[in-house]
Amino acid sequence: MTDTTVTDTKLPVTSQAAAASAADYFALLKPRVMTLVVFTGFAGLVVAPGHLHPVLALTAILCIAVGAGAAGAINMWYDRDIDAVMTRTRGRPLPQGRIEPDDALAFGVVLSVGAVLLMGLAVNWVAGALLALASAFYVFVYTIWLKRRTPQNIVIGGAAGAFPPMIGWAAVTGDVALSSVLLFLLIFMWTPPHFWALALFRSGDYQRAGVPMLPVVAGAAETKRQMLVYTLLLLPLAVAPWYVGLAGPVYLTGAVVLGSLFVACAIRVLCDRTDRSAKQMFGFSILYLFLLFALLIGERIVTQAFT
Amino acid sequence: MAAKPRDLAAAGDADSAAEVVRRRRLRGRNLAVAGVLLALVVLFYVITLVRMGGG
Secondary structure, eight states, rough: OOOOOOOOOOOOOOGGGGGGGGGHHHHHHHHHHHHHHHHHHHHHHHHHOOOOHHHHHHHHHHHHHHHHHHHHHHHHHHHHHHHHTTTTTTTTTTTTTTOOHHHOOOOHHHHHHHHHHHHHIEEEEEEEEHHHHHHHHIIIIIIIITTTOTHHHHHHHHHHHOHHHHHHHHHHSSSSSSHHOOOOHHHHHHHHHOOOOOOHHHHHHHHHHTTTOHHHTTOOHHHHHHHHHHHHHHHHHHHHHHHHHOOHHHHHHHHHHHHHHHHHHHHHHHOOOSSHHHHHHHHHHHHHHHHHHHHHHHHHHHHHTTT | OOOOOOHHHHHHHHHHHHHHHHHHHHHHHHHHHHHHHHHHHHHHHHHHHHEEEEE
């Protein structure tokens, strides 16, 4: 294990902080990440047995979105030193000095606590507790503990991003079931190949920032091998919702086809010495998860409409 | 050495332009906060109605 901290990074003067716009604060919520989080949370809400009033369902989705965004804001506050040296992140409001660090932290904490309280009071406390757990896991376990210490950071830390379907499920049923754990595991196993594909073509960035991502620590070849292993493990796991009766034949077909394509992407990455395949696999990994959950949602809605 | 009047005028223009941008952003932020607060009031009202109605 390595312990890395960037301490001597010169951050821009924060004289512009007073002029931070609403868009800067919105950027702190990592809206692009939030999209997938909201979508998978919505999937949990749709496929869970039972009924939730549409207003409460909307509230649950809002809480998941705000809770995830708030954790992202705290992550940006903590990582502002390494964000400043990475090409991908140096344009963020904190490294650019458009928002004061204290303001970003307060923004994240207030929204995080507010989202959990609203979820607990308006929907139920199991969903509220899961949202709190997901946020705490992302901030304390992933961001503060693992990210700068171990190449397994996104393997264990990936659990934080896997919670939304469980939270959506719990919003409807008030409990944690095997089916919701399966949806959690699906995202959990998807996260390493997704992030390592990014890390492969951004390894220089991570190396400069001192973040021990797998390609930096173990090299590209080992990363590619592990990516293939995870996509192979994901293949049967993605079929599991059909096996437990959570999804039907349309989902099953989609899961097999998409899973095979994901494995094919991993094999291409393994054979390719350039970054091209890794970039394509990163793009496909987002499409993969989106389509898989879209199939889950679509099939459930169609089934309910015709029964 | 004293600054030339033209330099001072240019610096003054730059300051006022920055101030205009700052004020515009601040107004945008205030409007956004007002919008969020209003939306929360409506949301809490509707949630209360739903919860009291057994939803």
